[in-house]
Every structure is written in structure tokens, then in C-alpha cells.
Amino acid sequence: xxxxxxxxxxxxxxxxxxxxxxxxxxxxxxxxxxxxxxxxxxxxxxxxxxxxxxxxxxxxxxxxxxxxxxxxxxxxxxxxxxxxxxxxxxxxxxxxxxxxxxxxxxxxxxxxxxxxxxxxxxxxxxxxxxxxxxxxxxxxxxxxxxxxxxxxxxxxxxxxxxxxxxxxxxxxxxxxxxxxxxxxxxxxxxxxxxxxxxxxxxxxx
Amino acid sequence: xxxxxxxxxxxxxxxxxxxxxxxxxxxxxxxxxxxxxxxxxxxxxxxxxxxxxxxxxxxxxxxxxxxxxxxxxxxxxxxxxxxxxxxxxxxxxxxxxxxxxxxxxxxxxxxxxxxxxxxxxxxxxxxxxxxxxxxxxxxxxxxxxxxxxxxxxxxxxxxxxxxxxxxxxxxxxxxxxxxxxxxxxxxxxxxxxxxxxxxxxxxxxxxxxxxxxxxxxxxxxxxxxxxxxxxxxxxxxxxxxxxxxxxxxxxxxxxxxxxxxxxxxxxxxxxxxxxxxxxxxxxxxxxxxxxxxxxxxxxxxxxxxxxxxxxxxxxxxxxxxxxxxxxxxxxxxxxxxxxxxxxxxxxxxxxxxxxxxxxxxxxxxxxx
Numbered sequence: 402x403x404x405x406x407x408x409x410x411x412x413x414x415x416x417x418x419x420x421x422x423x424x425x426x427x428x429x430x431x432x433x434x435x436x437x438x439x440x441x442x443x444x445x446x447x448x449x450x451x452x453x454x455x456x457x458x459x460x461x462x463x464x465x466x467x468x469x470x471x472x473x474x475x476x477x478x479x480x481x482x483x484x485x486x487x488x489x490x491x492x493x494x495x496x497x498x499x500x501x502x503x504x505x506x507x508x509x510x511x512x513x514x515x516x517x518x519x520x521x522x523x524x525x526x527x528x529x530x531x532x533x534x535x536x537x538x539x540x541x542x543x544x545x546x547x548x549x550x551x552x553x554x555x556x557x558x559x560x561x562x563x564x565x566x567x568x569x570x571x572x573x574x575x576x577x578x579x580x581x582x583x584x585x586x587x588x589x590x591x592x593x594x595x596x597x598x599x600x601x602x603x604x605x606x
Numbered sequence: 607x608x609x610x611x612x613x614x615x616x617x618x619x620x621x622x623x624x625x626x627x628x629x630x631x632x633x634x635x636x637x638x639x640x641x642x643x644x645x646x647x648x649x650x651x652x653x654x655x656x657x658x659x660x661x662x663x664x665x666x667x668x669x670x671x672x673x674x675x676x677x678x679x680x681x682x683x684x685x686x687x688x689x690x691x692x693x694x695x696x697x698x699x700x701x702x703x704x705x706x707x708x709x710x711x712x713x714x715x716x717x718x719x720x721x722x723x724x725x726x727x728x729x730x731x732x733x734x735x736x737x738x739x740x741x742x743x744x745x746x747x748x749x750x751x752x753x754x755x756x757x758x759x760x761x762x763x764x765x766x767x768x769x770x771x772x773x774x775x776x777x778x779x780x781x782x783x784x785x786x787x788x789x790x791x792x793x794x795x796x797x798x799x800x801x802x803x804x805x806x807x808x809x810x811x812x813x814x815x816x817x818x819x820x821x822x823x824x825x826x827x828x829x830x831x832x833x834x835x836x837x838x839x840x841x842x843x844x845x846x847x848x849x850x851x852x853x854x855x856x857x858x859x860x861x862x863x864x865x866x867x868x869x870x871x872x873x874x875x876x877x878x879x880x881x882x883x884x885x886x887x888x889x890x891x892x893x894x895x896x897x898x899x900x901x902x903x904x905x906x907x908x909x910x911x912x913x914x915x916x917x918x919x920x921x922x923x924x925x926x927x928x929x930x931x932x933x934x935x936x937x938x939x940x941x942x943x944x945x946x947x948x949x950x951x952x953x954x955x956x957x958x959x960x961x962x963x964x965x966x967x968x969x970x971x972x973x974x
Contacts, residue, residue: 513786514768515768515769515771515772515774515775515786516767516768516771518775520775520777520778520782520786521778521779521782521786522778522779522782549764549765549768549793552789552793553768553786553789553790556785556786556789557782557785557786557789560785587757
């Protein structure tokens, strides 16, 4: 078998460590970079360097940031007093893309999951509780997946925040554009339980 | 359901054999170790996508042909409406099942196409073994017809797994643990109630079938047999029961309350059959159980399942053999497969019960 030069082999091995990249894709990417060594590779080296040097997590909300405080937390136009709790930065981006939320975020970095050995202490909830007091938060919106882990985390948080601050959760039920007969009974059952006055739907438009 | 034809390739001790079965009764005879049970296991595999003996698929490949990656086995069946099912396995492409050349995405989608009830000698563990085997027996039977039960069971087990992990975590703060246990127990309470109620309803129906079959096998109307539900929670309900035990659960690090602790006590004349009955009596109870299961499934799905009987005449007196054969001759049963070492014995029993049948004599993985 034709063996690769050591430098290319190393690059392939590193690329292969990335999520979603297998052996063959890694080799394809490595060869692409090798063929265009003048521009793409140089750009990549530079951006990797600056990412390593600058990128940290925001000290307030744990979003990615180049400064100690991220753009959202630093933005004076955002509402004070509402805090949206999300599991991951990926979820933060998803909510930010809706343009429907103008408050600030808090990224948990995980959910309570005994199977993975993650309990309340691993998630540093004390930071969150301290933040709610110091920033005088009035409402906490929990935008957390409707899984057993998400549910457990919401239960834990709400029982600690109960009485101190208004706690709400994003709505659950039939998805927008979804047809009823395609929804499973479990989802539909919960949707009926947490039904809404109809005028709420139309006032938003 | 009738299996017209079964083709076996490189499965266990069979290299390449085609069987053409009789629609009513098929007798499979031969000495020990010749492969009688392997035919039944092949049929079992067609129905459930796994061996009865929980052997890994790779070990099911014929041992002369297992040397390289291209090794495989395949089982095909053709039923009375010429529906062609194929199960194939090889080490590289994994397990695939198809119906009339249409490959299923998941094996589980095929389960139920071939309804089947089997009695293997090891099934005696339903009576003798630990409670998990009995729970599995009734769970499997109820799940055949009740999606709600299946869903409740799956959800219950999913949450229970998390609760068990939580109980094992010793480093967590006590008040955190209590809080999270409350949440998990709340999630468990609804499926727990469904499971308990449906198990109890099922056993009520099942008991009348069980009694009927037991009497017909034993010709003993006076012996009462009963599947008594030993429910882990009394009327107080799951939440109250588990709250009473919460400290205990935390201390011992185990989930002590709930339907996963249920048991079924098979009683003969009011006594636990596990401890107070002879081997022959236990065997009769097992037959009655399995035939009651057959009848239950048949009435629910409105099709006659296949019935596999592996080496069942061992340790039974002639009287019970005759009773059993008469019973199987009845209207409610469909196609039957019986293995035995003694070809004469089963043929005589079959003729006596006025069965039409085919006899398959097996020697070293071949039909002779």
C-alpha cells in the first residue's frame, strides 16, 4: 500500500479527530489543504491561532466571546431583568436566530443526567443563582429540551427559584406547521393539558 | 399462520437444507445432538430475529464456515399466502430481514409478522427461576396486543434506569438527591399505575384460560391452579409507597418499590408451585401456561400462531401425553412442530390423536 508522507499522515490523523469526520473525509480534507497550501492552509493556521489566543467563555453567561464579557451581555439595548436558560451555546444561537428574545442568556453547559454522572454540582448552578440576585432578574425563561434530562433539570431549577423570581418555560406541544394526526399521543396529550386561550395566538401577529 | 417451506443455509449445524412442512403437525425426530432443536431455533429466529438460546448471531453461523469475514447464515420462510421472509446475517453487513424482497429498516418492524409460541425445556425457569423471567413472560404476552402497555413499560424502564444511577451516586448532596428522586418518582408514578393495572387485568383473563388448560392436560378437575399477582404496591399507590421507602432506598442505593419488583406466584392447590410441586406437575403447569398464552394471543390477533414443542414428552406419563395430543388436535391450534428422540413414541401418539402429519428424521444436520 502506498504510504503517505509523514506530514500528510499527521494532518490526516488530526483532522480525523474532528466530530463527523471519518478516515476517508480526513484524507480528502488533508489533500485539499496540501494542494492549496498557499492560501487556505495559511488562513486556517492564522484563524486557529487567533481563536486559541482570544476565544474564551463570557464570564457572565458562558457564551463564546473574544472579550471577558460577550457581545450580548455587553449590549446596553438588551432588556435587563429577563434571563433565558439554555443547555448549550448551540441552543443559544438557535434562539438568537429567532429574533424573539431580547433579554440575556445563561448557558448551563449540560443537563442533570445521573447516567453520565452529571449532578447539580457539576453544572455550577450557584453561579446562576448568584447572577439572578446580583443582576436583579425578574423572570427566568427555561428553553430546555423536552427530554427526561431536560425535564429533571427544569424541575430542579424551578424548585430552587420558586418564590424568588418568575419562572417560565418555552411552550411544548404540536409543532408549527405540524398536522395533528402525525403527532404522537404523548405530545398531543401534553399539548391538550397545556392548552392556550386562542386569542394569545393571534395577538402576537 | 402456516409455514409451508423453510430454507436454512449455514445456520448452526445445517449447511443447506430445505424443509417442506405439513400444515398441521410436523414431527422431528433423531438422536441427541443431531440438530432437531436447531430447526425449531431457526423458526424461532424467523419470528423474533434472535436465537431462543440468546446466542450471539455470529456464533450461529455453521462452524465450518465461520473462518472469514464473508461467513454468513440465511433463513428463508414461505407461508400459506406465499409471503417470502428472509433473514440473513453476516459479520460485515449485520442482520437484515426482508419481506418479499423489501428490506425492513429495523428488525423490530418485522416482529409480529410470524406469531409464535414455543415450549423449550428451559422454559421451566418461568416456574422455577427468578421473578424477572416471570415478569418478562407476562410483559411479552401483554405487549403483543397492547401498545399503551408497551409504551408505559418502555418509559418506566427508561426513567428507572436514571433513578438507579442517581441512587448509586454517593457524592451528591443529600437534599439534591431527595429533590431529584422526587422528580423521577413523579415521572414513574403514571406508568407504574398503568403497568400494575394492566398486569392485574391481564391475569384475571389469563387465569381462567390457565385453569381450563391445566384441567384438560391433567384430567384433574379438582386440582386448582392459579397465577397469583404478587403486586409490589398495595392500594396506597406508587407515590406514597415510594415516599415511605425513600430513606431506605437512598441508604441501600437501590430502587426498592415499583412494578419492577412485582412477581407472579403460580399456585397449585393454594401452594406455591415453585416449592411444593413435583417436576411432572411443574411441567404440566408450564404447558398450561404456554397454551393459555397461545390462546390469549390467538384471540387478540385473530391468527393462529405457530406452536413449537421441543422435547416435551420427556418426564410425562403416557396419560398426560395422550391428553396433550388430544388437546392440540382441537380447533384453536394451527401448525405444530414437535421434536422427540423417540420417533415411534411421537408417531404413535400422533396417530392415536388422529393427526395428519409428516415425520422428519434428522441425522447430523441432514434430513434422512
